[in-house]
Amino acid sequence: MHVTLVHVHVKLDHIDDFIAATKRNHEASIREAGNRRFDVLQSPENPGQFILYEAYVSAEDAAAHKQTEHYFAWRDTVADWMAEPRQGIRYEGLFPQG
Numbered sequence: 001m002h003v004t005l006v007h008v009h010v011k012l013d014h015i016d017d018f019i020a021a022t023k024r025n026h027e028a029s030i031r032e033a034g035n036r037r038f039d040v041l042q043s044p045e046n047p048g049q050f051i052l053y054e055a056y057v058s059a060e061d062a063a064a065h066k067q068t069e070h071y072f073a074w075r076d077t078v079a080d081w082m083a084e085p086r087q088g089i090r091y092e093g094l095f096p097q098g
Contacts, residue, residue, distance in 0.1 A: 001036060001055055001056070001093030001094075002055070002056045002058055003056075003091040004062065005051055005052070005053055005054075005088070006054065006087070006088045007050075007087045007088075007089070008049075008051070008052065008078075009048055009082060010049075010050060010078075011082070014081035018081050019040075021073075021078050023040070024073075029054070032056075032065055033061070034060070034061025035055070035056055038054055048083065
């Protein structure tokens, strides 16, 4: 399984906007054929810190996600709300399999 943890630091005055935009992206992403998980996590200690846990069957499925209209809309909408560039860290999902 192809897993990416995307670390996002959002400006405090845009947290609610980011959550709303990310919810729309989440809802569309979980309907993609190769998607296994698309979790959105927020730090309780630092509300501007988020992690997006994205799990796809394959690298091709993850790449296809980045060609969707909902991804483009999310990326362009949230770009100015970030306190620093987001960072995606790639992992190989071992369990559960497939």
